[in-house]
Amino acid sequence: MSVQSVDRTLDILEALADQGGEAGLSEIAARTRLPYGTIHRLLQTLLARGYVRQESDRRYALGGSLVRIGEVAERLVGGWAEPYLTKMVELSGETANMAVLEGDFVVYVAQVPSPRRLRMFAEVGRRVLPHSTAVGKVLLADRADAAAVFGRTGLPRRTEHTITNVDRLLAELVTVRERGYAMDLGEEELGVHCLAVPVSDGDRVVAGMSVSGPADRISALNRDELAQGLRKIAHDFGVEAFGSGR
Amino acid sequence: MSVQSVDRTLDILEALADQGGEAGLSEIAARTRLPYGTIHRLLQTLLARGYVRQESDRRYALGGSLVRIGEVAERLVGGWAEPYLTKMVELSGETANMAVLEGDFVVYVAQVPSPRRLRMFAEVGRRVLPHSTAVGKVLLADRADAAAVFGRTGLPRRTEHTITNVDRLLAELVTVRERGYAMDLGEEELGVHCLAVPVSDGDRVVAGMSVSGPADRISALNRDELAQGLRKIAHDFGVEAFGSGR
DNA sequence: ACATCCTTTCCATAATATGGAAAAAGTCTT
């Protein structure tokens, strides 16, 4: 049996995170169904320690104390991903990556390179726009505000294959959602293909995992079969890293 | 008055973060002075929601659910930094940046550019090694494991001014700690000087803020006076973003 | 100045979190 007030506090933090990090007390109440007095008291505890802060308009926001703990956690998660990425390399023969969204950008947070001499390399920490990458599509396919993200980032042409029409791209995201994986067919870099699958925490997509390599080698693989194997691995990782959800 | 079990849960999360993200129950007990039964119950609550996970050797680790909340919080903090960075630009006339450590790397997370036509620019998201940057020195000056970090990253020469001798660099960090600011005198890029100050959450240095520009313009400024002004701004920001500590 | 909506405070009490002891599990040594 869990500790009720801790559960409730996590509910409040997640309610804030779900609303972009900031919300009023009554908005939190609407999402968590908790009484105002209870929310207020729990928020005061978080406030005292910097986990939450209060804006001048009395709205609450996630606070800086979460950043440090989040960063420590992220380093650990990156480490846990490696055995799973290794399995993806074994399955496909190609370099495997994990990426997350940071703001409007895709950031690579873990990688296991292919043993082949000709291999893809994406520097861990590298940031790219989501529209022309397979992991970007996987991440945005789960987001209601994908159109807004594309509005902010634009859809700059990286290669002749880059999808630069927003309607076509949004339609592509529908396809990604339906079939459970995304492709990058030379959209980010000529001659490079990439297949990505989502990592879920049970509620939402929190990361993407992908394999990438030369176009002809990726094309030679059975795409749906590969996707299915990658999805299984990604699911197992999601359970380990993020719990089975609630 | 705060909610005791929430305070205790935060104590536990911070104890884990302080130990690199992983610890046994008795290690957490040593740090938090809480009874084993209490810690266990609170950990089970966090476990159920993915905020903590248990390794196969029964040790506990920070879990993936913290990553998402930490990322939302980081975006907000970056936004709050901008008014303070703006003040730094007004004070110095030069571009102001904020950076954090992610693993062994310095990452720029916020920037306000100088209005001057000749100005420094560091892409938000860019990662650099800490040894040759002012913010890197400020961040590592607070770290007991700075020597280990340098051991892992190496001290690659970026310019003829780069400090590549580890003893000299560690001595430099002592100086940084003593005087409260760090300098980059063309160590990362020829002709560019940089002055950085720490941002503290009350306990430890969580970020660095800096101003940088052409060497002659930075040299023409009164260094100690500038540092004092920047430290005040950074302190004010630390209070806003991270609370006054506990 | 008033109405409305949102936030904060208060406090009686229902309900929970507590924590010491015992049980269980894992590791190390012989």
Add this chain to the structure above:
DNA sequence: AAGACTTTTTCCATATTATGGAAAGGATGT
């Protein structure tokens, strides 16, 4: 394989806290 030791997990009586509805306070709009 068995015993010693250390760490973790479970249990449950009860002390103590967290609760939440009502009232008070604050901000906004007219």
